[in-house]
Amino acid sequence: MPWHRKDLITLEELSLDEINQIHATAAAFKKILGRSVKKVPALRGKTIVNLFLEPSTRTRLSFDMAAKRLSADVISFDAAASSTTKGETLRDTAENIRALGADMIVIRHAASGSPLYLSKILDIPVVNAGDGAHAHPTQGLLDTFTMREHLGDLRDRKIVILGDILFSRVARSNIHALIKFGANVTLVGPSTLVPHWFTDLGVEVSHDLRSALADAEVVMLLRIQHERQGGAHFPSLGEYTGMFGLNKTRASWLNPRALIMHPGPINRGVEIDNDLADGPNSVILEQVTNGIAVRMAVLYLCSGGQPENVIGTSD
Amino acid sequence: MPSLWIQNARIIDPASKRDATGDLCVNDAGKIVPSLSAAAKKRARKIDAAGLVACPGLVDIHVHFREPGQTHKETIATGSRAAAAGGFATVVCMPNTTPPADNAGTIQAIKDAAARDAVVRVYPTGCITAGMKGQSLAPIGSLKRAGVVAITDDGDCVQSNQLMRSAVEYAKMFDLPVMDHCQDHALTQGAVMNEGVMSTRLGLRGWPHAAEDIIVSRNVILSHYTGAHIHCQHISSKYSVELIRRAKSRGVRVTAEATPHHIALTDKALASYDTHFKMNPPVRTEEDRLAIIEGLRDGAIDIIATDHAPHTDYEKDREFDFAPNGIIGLETALPVVLDVLVRRSRFKLPKLIDLMTRRPAELLKLNAGVLAEGAPADICLFDPAEKWVYDAKAGQSKSANSPWHNQTLTGRVKTTIVGGRIVFDNGRIK
Secondary structure, eight states, X not given: OOOOOSOBOOSTTSOHHHHHHHHHHHHHHHHHHTSSSOOOOTTTTOEEXXXXXXXXXXXXXXXXXXXXXXXXXXXXXXXXXXXXXXXXXXXXXXXXXXXXXXXXXXXXXXXXXXXXXXXXXXXXXXXXXXXXXXXXXXXXXXXXXXXXXXXXXXXXXXXXXXXXXXXXXXXXXXXXXXXXXXXXXXXXXXXXXXXXXXXXXXXXXXXXXXXXXXXXXXXXXXXXXXXXXXXXXXXXXXXXXXXXXXXXXXXXXXXXXXEEEOOSOOOBTTTBOHHHHTSTTBOHHHHHHHHHHHHHHHHHXXXXXXXXXXXXXXX | OOOEEEEEEEEEEGGGTEEEEEEXXXXXXXXXXXXXXXXXXXXXXXXXXXXXXXXEXXXXXXXXXXXXXXXXXXXXHHHHHHHHHTTEEEEEEOSOOSSOSOSHHHHHHHHHHHHHHOSSEEEXXXXXXXXXXXXXXOOHHHHHHHTOSOEEOTTSOOOOHHHHHHHHHHHHHTTOOEEEOOOOSTTOTTOOEESSHHHHHHTOOEEOHHHHHHHHHHHHHHHHHHOOOEEEOSOOOHHHHHHHHXXXXXXXXXXXXXXXXXXXXXXXXXXXXXXXXXXXXXXXOHHHHHHHHHHHHHTSSOEEOOOBOOOOHHHHSSOGGGSOOOOOOTTTHHHHHIIIIIITTOOOHHHHHHHHTHHHHHHTTOSOSOOOTTSBOOEEEEEEEEEEEOOGGGSSSSOOOOTTTTOEEEEEEEEEEETTEEEEETTEEO
């Protein structure tokens, strides 16, 4: 099936077939990453602008790396030194970048909906690298890609997302993807950070850690985002850790082969104990590596590439 | 000024319970009269109103005209033209101007501009608190003397219960209603839409209806305690409607208004982050919307008001979080409520007109909203069945921030008459 989308804004709007296409393309690109020459000419001559208007380290590096592996020219936008600090609007900034000849924009923005807004303004592809608490589609894609590598079919698998769900774009994107794969998703955390509204997305909501973790095959931890909360959603980090932090005892409630995942950055000792973050069930660093392959796939497909044409992917 | 002889209209005047086809006459002094003499009829301007409804000029007690200070969005001149195009003969403008209308001088400036530039009747309100800062009372007595018809910190809400108590007690001395934008700030920090399933899905910060309900409750309690009249503006939540209904049944002097957008829209409209659906309070759920309609039906909510809030296109054209709240509404109010209330909710047309004429006028004791003999001839003529496509950019307002832009609406204002003078006729300001 050919790829038709110009932009990647959310996973909610993608069909299961489209997610499978991205995963298949990412699998092909992942093979390239294992070679001594980790580069293909798929986007040679194209210029990708990383418009990161909110702080980011790993996502920006990952998009940078993915674009370079595809031979694109990459320009990273430094928000702190940009015209946006002088009051320039997002529309003007984006239209200027387009006028300079950019072929694609990867945007991260603290305001939900900004990538969709930009995609309606621009005739070039817009890839969402995270918008507010709304969506982080490439993270959802790399997380589910990693789960499928380990578990195969995700249908009826019990997957727990634990922590600050309310402010998490990662949780939302994973929920949309996992529901399409037929997984059973349980959200767990303090009631102030896991509101009941989420059940409308087709997931379970629980505040009982033990029953939520029982026999789960994946537990995905989320960072406690102090900077977004603007108020007291729970008494203290210490209390959070005491009630909801993943430690050895609680990890024993999981399926023994359960994957431990985290989109990073990790607050060690807060949402997860050190031993578990670095333990045998942790796939946290695999997620990082898979992120490059998934982002290569997204950049490639949105710039007009077709899944069946991924070049140089033979073993 | 020529006399007017409006012929063959369906005349609806809720104050006199009149609903019949006939003629409506206006003498050369701009007053409603039972008939004109034969000689006067010969000289009168005749208006064939067959198929049209003639009702009192509409009354809107909640508009933002942005003058002084933000005249790039609207002026009293352009706002009054938008009002005329929407069938409104009387409007009450909010004091959250720049600077805020918290002193007699600014009120006088607004009145002067209205006298000079407005094509409809424009009444000012004054602030409850100095500078709308919520810290100390504005000079409410001086504001009354300067001509305000109510006080309000609209756009903001007095958070201190003690200060609000003082405000309503003090204003009661001048028989001045206190209008309140009901919003608990602590519960709505950073909020940009209704809190619920849609805000969860969209990842936008939610404005829980509890933040409105708490302040409505506060106002009910203060009104009961002091005997003062508190008017709750733009009610958006089901529970608030119920609170007001119960308070009224106990005789508490609380009144309330609903806007066309809260009657017509829900938060599902925000799915594409269109900032033309961003307002404060936010549009809420279908359950809330239906409760507001029931409130209008049984009297829990007293009136309809637009909360006409102009913003320029470049201010609205940005990330949802950063766009200002508010939409314009004067030119679309009548067709929108005709559709929702009369066509879809089986309100009788006289009932709807009552909610937009006599009752808002009575609420603020304005000399408007009736077609009684001797009353100022403020008249709205509209075709309840005409379909038309609303082009916000071609409207009379200086701004075009409307969710109904490019929508087909049913019901169109043809002529607006203020004090016997035709100020709007067939799409043009006179």
